Amino acid sequence: MRNTRVTIAAVAAAAALTLAACSSDSSDTDTDAGGDADTTSEESEDTGGEGGGDTIRIGIKFDQPGLGYQEGSEYTGFDVDVATYVAESLGYTPDQIEWVSAPSAQRENLLQTGQVDMIFATYSITDDRDEVVDFAGPYYVAGQDLLVRADDDSITGPEDLNGKNLCSVTGSTSAERIKEDYAEDVQLVEQAGYADCVTVLESGQVDAVTTDDIILAGLAATPANQGKFKVVGNPFSEENYGIGIPEGSDQCEAINEAVTAMIDSGDWESFVSANTEGTGYTPNADLNPPTLRGC
Amino acid sequence: MNLFEQIGYLFSNYDVVGSFWVNIQLTFWAAIGAMILGTVLALMRVSPAPSLQWAGLTYVTLVRNTPLTIIITMGVLGVWGQLQITFADNFDLNFFIFACIGLAVYHAAFVCEALRSGVNTVPLGQAEAARAIGLPFLTAARLVIFPQAFRGAVAPLGNTLIALIKNSTVAAVGSVATETSSVMRTMIEFNGNMVVLIFMIFAVGYVILVVPVGVVTTTLSRKLAVAR
Numbered sequence: 001m002r003n004t005r006v007t008i009a010a011v012a013a014a015a016a017l018t019l020a021a022c023s024s025d026s027s028d029t030d031t032d033a034g035g036d037a038d039t040t041s042e043e044s045e046d047t048g049g050e051g052g053g054d055t056i057r058i059g060i061k062f063d064q065p066g067l068g069y070q071e072g073s074e075y076t077g078f079d080v081d082v083a084t085y086v087a088e089s090l091g092y093t094p095d096q097i098e099w100v101s102a103p104s105a106q107r108e109n110l111l112q113t114g115q116v117d118m119i120f121a122t123y124s125i126t127d128d129r130d131e132v133v134d135f136a137g138p139y140y141v142a143g144q145d146l147l148v149r150a151d152d153d154s155i156t157g158p159e160d161l162n163g164k165n166l167c168s169v170t171g172s173t174s175a176e177r178i179k180e181d182y183a184e185d186v187q188l189v190e191q192a193g194y195a196d197c198v199t200v201l202e203s204g205q206v207d208a209v210t211t212d213d214i215i216l217a218g219l220a221a222t223p224a225n226q227g228k229f230k231v232v233g234n235p236f237s238e239e240n241y242g243i244g245i246p247e248g249s250d251q252c253e254a255i256n257e258a259v260t261a262m263i264d265s266g267d268w269e270s271f272v273s274a275n276t277e278g279t280g281y282t283p284n285a286d287l288n289p290p291t292l293r294g295c
Numbered sequence: 296m297n298l299f300e301q302i303g304y305l306f307s308n309y310d311v312v313g314s315f316w317v318n319i320q321l322t323f324w325a326a327i328g329a330m331i332l333g334t335v336l337a338l339m340r341v342s343p344a345p346s347l348q349w350a351g352l353t354y355v356t357l358v359r360n361t362p363l364t365i366i367i368t369m370g371v372l373g374v375w376g377q378l379q380i381t382f383a384d385n386f387d388l389n390f391f392i393f394a395c396i397g398l399a400v401y402h403a404a405f406v407c408e409a410l411r412s413g414v415n416t417v418p419l420g421q422a423e424a425a426r427a428i429g430l431p432f433l434t435a436a437r438l439v440i441f442p443q444a445f446r447g448a449v450a451p452l453g454n455t456l457i458a459l460i461k462n463s464t465v466a467a468v469g470s471v472a473t474e475t476s477s478v479m480r481t482m483i484e485f486n487g488n489m490v491v492l493i494f495m496i497f498a499v500g501y502v503i504l505v506v507p508v509g510v511v512t513t514t515l516s517r518k519l520a521v522a523r
Contacts, residue, residue, distance in 0.1 A: 105480050108487030132488040165386065170467055170477050187386035190472040192368070200376040 056092045058083045059102030059110050059119035059244070063193060066218015066275045067122055075099050077218065079120040081271040082139050082262065086118075086243070089258035090251070108132050111246050118255070119244035122215060125293075135242035136255035136295065139268075141287035143235025144174050145213035147220060149201065150230050155208055157234040158182035165189065165206040167197035174211050177237070194219055202228060212239050214272075217281035231281050238287065252295035263289045301489055305482065305496065314478040315500055321394055321463040321474065326456060328399025333406025334441075340407065341414050341440075343432055351407070359404040363462055367397040367469040386470075394466035398459060405455045413448025414440060418523070446519040453512025457505050475500070 060068035067077040161183035168175035339351035425435035464476035
């Protein structure tokens with residue numbers, strides 16, 4: 001009996017200490033974030049963290065080299081660069097950004113439940129998505145394209161894929177689109193991730209990998225793949241990458257201003273080229289830099 | 296859109312029923328494969344030859360402790376991608392076969408253990424009597440031990456079958472894109488506005504598939520049990 005009491009007291013003490021540690025942590029962050037001591041974290045969430053609250057949570061892909069990629073504690077890629085730029089315009093320094101993994105199927109969910117403040121994750125603007133979330137941007141217009149082995153000259157576009165093998169990622173319609181619109185006799189392999197597709201492309205079991213051109217360029221630009229693959233450069237769809245924000249957010253205008261400033265200052269162009277270096281990839285010039293669609 | 300219009304929209308735009316049919320087919324072929332391989336393994340594990348016992352034990356320990364996702368990924372990336380072994384020229388069929396083999400290989404370990412638990416319900420005296428009248432091991436197993444063992448193992452075999460039905464969704468990582476979890480992921484990606492409904496559809500679908508299997512195996516295990 002006595003032992004039980006001691007244990008309970010110890011657990012209670014430990015819990016109290018943990019709670020105390022948490023609260024002192026959050027007040028530290030508040031003071032770090034510009035001395036606005038009156039702003040509790042809840043309030044800053046309600047106002048969307050305008051002008052230097054504590055942190056901003058941004059959803060990106062963690063597994064897409066060249067766009068959103070986690071290397072240890074570092075995050076690299078085009079989406080990350082753009083997100084950092086936009087966050088800075090909204091008044092957040094890079095160390096106030098909290099990166100959150102946003103896999104394709106969870107993006108709406110993350111925004112609706114308020115787990116992220118915005119999403120930069122190759123997020124194409126579509127009508128269905130527009131119903132439940134808002135979009136700023138687009139900040140990039142990608143097109144579906146093909147990645148082939150660097151020495152393969154037989155594929156110059158989706159029409160050349162008849163009788164060839166093609167790899168794409170489970171749950172994407174990009175491969176189906178090729179089958180329906182361009183090449184009936186193409187054979188499809190669906191893998192869990194694009195890295196797996198690149199593996200079978202390298203071993204020769206498939207002849208091409210398909211998805212948005214900038215994702216392919218990012219894959220080809222990773223150090224391990226340098227010089228092995230090339231993007232065909234004949235895009236055949238139009239994907240407007242938007243910045244996902246919660247429905248009814250008041251930040252849309254501010255984000256669009258930041259994107260416009262980024263494009264005008266030439267930073268946009270340098271972000272693109274830095275993340276696709278060595279692949280010979282250039283964005284589709286007819287559509288890029290993108291025209292913002294307004295809020 | 297009201298709820299019924301949403302359901303109508305989802306069913307007309309995505310082949311939900313067809314995706315369940317693919318999983319049923321995967322389960323059917325994998326169950327047959329797992330049953331055959333599992334029986335052979337169980338025979339090996341209860342056989343008098345130590346080398347066979349060891350081989351069976353090694354298989355069960357290795358396969359049972361490897362995640363199914365890894366086995367199926369290994370099939371596609373390793374056996375097909377690197378070793379370049381292909382079962383059919385048609386990719387859809389090829390990866391379907393790979394998925395069936397992966398599922399069968401994995402569940403054979405569980406079938407083997409279920410059967411071995413069935414063998415343990417057969418009194419030792421039965422085996423001794425069978426050997427005493429001069430039956431060799433295989434004949435004794437075929438005529439005396441395994442018929443009783445199967446009847447004692449109906450319930451655990453049913454559980455293995457239920458696990459197999461649900462695990463057939465792992466075929467998604469083996470490039471079987473027409474099965475339920477792949478279709479569900481596609482639906483969620485393009486209709487994130489109906490995510491709760493999509494989950495409900497597939498949850499209900501699996502309940503409809505799995506509950507009868509449980510009921511049937513429970514009834515069978517009662518009816519077939521050897522009264523001792």
